[in-house]
Amino acid sequence: MVRGGSVDRSIRRAKIFALTKGFRGRSKNCYSLAIRAAHKALQHAYRGRKLKKRDFRSLWITRISNAAQEQKMPYSMFMHNMVRLEVQLNRKILSELAIYEPRSFQALADLARRRQSKGLLNALK
Amino acid sequence: MSSFHRASQSLRTHARMWYLIDAKDQKVGRLATFVVKLLQGKTKPIYHPAADVGDFVVIVNTQDVVFTGKKWNDKLYRHHTGYPGGLKEIKAKDLHAKDPREVLRKAIYGMLAKNNLRYTFMRRLYLYKDKKHPYKNNITQELTGPCKPAKKLQDYTPAEIENYPYKNLF
Numbered sequence: 001m002v003r004g005g006s007v008d009r010s011i012r013r014a015k016i017f018a019l020t021k022g023f024r025g026r027s028k029n030c031y032s033l034a035i036r037a038a039h040k041a042l043q044h045a046y047r048g049r050k051l052k053k054r055d056f057r058s059l060w061i062t063r064i065s066n067a068a069q070e071q072k073m074p075y076s077m078f079m080h081n082m083v084r085l086e087v088q089l090n091r092k093i094l095s096e097l098a099i100y101e102p103r104s105f106q107a108l109a110d111l112a113r114r115r116q117s118k119g120l121l122n123a124l125k
Numbered sequence: 126m127s128s129f130h131r132a133s134q135s136l137r138t139h140a141r142m143w144y145l146i147d148a149k150d151q152k153v154g155r156l157a158t159f160v161v162k163l164l165q166g167k168t169k170p171i172y173h174p175a176a177d178v179g180d181f182v183v184i185v186n187t188q189d190v191v192f193t194g195k196k197w198n199d200k201l202y203r204h205h206t207g208y209p210g211g212l213k214e215i216k217a218k219d220l221h222a223k224d225p226r227e228v229l230r231k232a233i234y235g236m237l238a239k240n241n242l243r244y245t246f247m248r249r250l251y252l253y254k255d256k257k258h259p260y261k262n263n264i265t266q267e268l269t270g271p272c273k274p275a276k277k278l279q280d281y282t283p284a285e286i287e288n289y290p291y292k293n294l295f
Binding site for chain 1 (some may be wrong): 167168169170171172173174
């Protein structure tokens with residue numbers, strides 16, 4: 001006896017093909033390849049969402065470091081004094097200041113330098 | 126806002142600098158790390174690893190670079206031709222005699238990330254064995270290398286040699 005497939009077969013397939021639209025080769029047309037590619041793509045996307053946060057933070061740190069070096073100051077000294085001064089700008093905003101408002105960043109660096117000179121280590125000298 | 130307009134706004138931000146560096150008495154590795162940062166644009170707050178924001182670097186007097194220790198005699202540059210028994214090696218001293226720019230070029234090339242941007246960065250690097258170079262009109266800034274020039278024994282006065290700190294240790 002000939003049996004029909006499951007009722008929602010085409011719907012389930014369409015869901016997968018919607019995910020694999022624009023993939024390379026037969027991964028976009030052939031279901032057995034598409035389902036594998038879709039699962040892998042979702043895994044990559046899951047991992048990518050976590051990595052994005054780390055990658056951006058490291059990029060901001062590099063940019064702040066470069067801008068601090070322009071002000072003749074290491075990154076660690078700049079950030080440490082931002083904490084001591086209770087400047088509650090995060091690394092994203094600080095890196096954007098460094099790009100779009102270099103004078104504001106310079107003012108922050110001057111503040112940091114002044115705070116550094118008031119530190120305990122310099123008092124002992 | 127159209128991207129065309131944006132680009133014209135940021136022309137000065139993205140303008141490339143031309144740096145001139147004198148390699149006399151500079152240690153090869155230390156100078157190379159210094160130059161790699163400039164080539165990659167790691168001196169700018171707009172740095173992005175995938176974007177090409179590096180500067181041009183002209184290095185003169187590469188014949189006077191310095192290796193510490195016995196590296197001129199001991200350091201080997203190896204490569205394989207692909208044929209059986211094709212491992213070629215050349216001493217740093219001999220390579221330097223062959224082409225006085227090659228030691229520094231290899232050091233910088235090896236320190237850049239191994240991707241397609243490496244060739245772009247290397248194209249912006251100009252090495253000259255002596256002080257002559259054809260880019261005088263392009264240079265925007267002259268930089269001093271990371272190493273202080275070495276002081277030779279002849280440069281010390283007899284009084285300085287007499288009062289050398291270690292003499293009165295025991």
